[in-house]
Amino acid sequence: MMELTAQAFGELRGLIQRLCGVALSADKEYLVRHRLEPVARAAGCTGFEELLRKLRGPEAQAISEAVVEAITTSETSFFRDGQPFEAVRRLMLPDLGERLLARKSRLPLLAGPTVRLWSAATATGQEAYSLAILVHDYVEANRSRGLMERDFSILATDVSASVLARARSAAYRERELARGLTPGQVARYLQRSGDHWLVREPVRRLVDFARANLIEPPFGLGPFDVIFCRNVLIYFDESTRQRICLRLHELLKAGGWLVLGAAESLYGLTDRFDTQPWEGALLYRKPPTKQ
Ligand SMILES: C[S@@+](CC[C@H](N)C(=O)[O-])C[C@H]1O[C@@H](n2cnc3c(N)ncnc32)[C@H](O)[C@@H]1O
Structure with a gap:
C-alpha cells in the first residue's frame, strides 16, 4: 500500500474540494488512500507526492477527472425513497x-x-x-x-x-x-x-x-x-x-x-x-x- 503523508492528504483534500466540492473530513485518510491509489498507479505514479506533481503538470486535466470519478459516490436506485x-x-x-x-x-x-x-x-x-x-x-x-x-x-x-x-x-x-x-x-x-x-x-x-x-x-x-x-x-x-x-x-x-x-x-x-x-x-x- 502507498504511504499517504499528512501533507499529501491535506493537499489532496483541498484539490478534491476545488474540483467537485466534496469536503472530506480529517478522518477520511483511509478513503483517500483506498480510492486514489488505483488512480495513482494508473497514472504511472509510485506514490501520492508524484500524483500531486502530475496533478500540477500537463496531464492534470485527465488525472483530475479520474480523481473525481474515484472519490464520488454514485449510490442510487429507481424511485429512491418513494x-x-x-x-x-x-x-x-x-x-x-x-x-x-x-x-x-x-x-x-x-x-x-x-x-x-x-x-x-x-x-x-x-x-x-x-x-x-x-x-x-x-x-x-x-x-x-x-x-x-x-x-x-x-x-x-x-x-x-x-x-x-x-x-x-x-x-x-x-x-x-x-x-x-x-x-x-x-x-x-x-x-x-x-x-x-x-x-x-x-x-x-x-x-x-x-x-x-x-x-x-x-x-x-x-x-x-x-x-x-x-x-x-x-x-x-x-x-x-x-x-x-x-x-x-x-x-x-x-x-x-x-x-x-x-x-x-x-x-x-x-x-x-x-x-x-x-x-x-x-x-x-x-x-x-x-x-
Ligand atoms: C449518491 S449519488 C446520488 C444520485 C441520485 N441523485 C440519488 O439520489 O439517488 C451522488 C452523485 O453526485 C455526483 N456529484 C458529486 N459531486 C458533484 C458535483 N460537484 N456536481 C455534480 N454532481 C456531483 C456524483 O458523481 C454522484 O453520481
Whole structure:
C-alpha cells in the first residue's frame, strides 16, 4: 500500500474540494488512500507526492477527472425513497400539466418542450428514468387532451463522465431493477438485452444527458419547473451548499419545486424557498410570482 503523508492528504483534500466540492473530513485518510491509489498507479505514479506533481503538470486535466470519478459516490436506485416521486406523480405533474394545457389553449401554436425537469446529480440515471416513467404515464393519460411527449423534457447531469456514460447506455442489471421497480414496471418499461435490461423507448428518449459540475456556474441551463438535487449536498461543506442552493433557486421558474434527499434540508442555508411538507416528503418551492 502507498504511504499517504499528512501533507499529501491535506493537499489532496483541498484539490478534491476545488474540483467537485466534496469536503472530506480529517478522518477520511483511509478513503483517500483506498480510492486514489488505483488512480495513482494508473497514472504511472509510485506514490501520492508524484500524483500531486502530475496533478500540477500537463496531464492534470485527465488525472483530475479520474480523481473525481474515484472519490464520488454514485449510490442510487429507481424511485429512491418513494415519496418524492409520488409527489411528482400526484402533485407536480398534474399542476404543471394543467397549466401547460391552459397555455396551449391560449397559444395553440406554442412549440418546444415547456415543462422542464432536472436531475442534477443523477449518477447512473435511475433517478432520471424514474422521472421519465412518470412523465410518460402522465402524457399517456392526457394525450387525448392534447399533451405530447415533446411538451416535457428531462435533463440529467453529473460531474462524473463514467457514471453519465452508464446512465446514457440505459442498461441495468437485474439486481438494480429489483431496487425500486415492480415486476410489472420492469415488463412495461424495460426489455432484456443479453445479461442486461434496457430502458425502452419512448421513456428513454425523454431524457437528455450532459456533464455539469454543481460548483461551477451553470451556463446555459434552466429555467426548470422541477429540480431533483438529491443525496449530493451532503458531500459539500456549508458554504458550498449555500451557494449551490442559491443557484438552484435562480434556475427554477417561479412556482417551481426543488427536491432534496431524505437526509438533506435547506435549514440554515436559505429562506428563499417556501417549504411544503407533502405526505412525509419535504418539498421546497420557489414562491410563485404575485399576479
Ligand atoms: C449518491 S449519488 C446520488 C444520485 C441520485 N441523485 C440519488 O439520489 O439517488 C451522488 C452523485 O453526485 C455526483 N456529484 C458529486 N459531486 C458533484 C458535483 N460537484 N456536481 C455534480 N454532481 C456531483 C456524483 O458523481 C454522484 O453520481
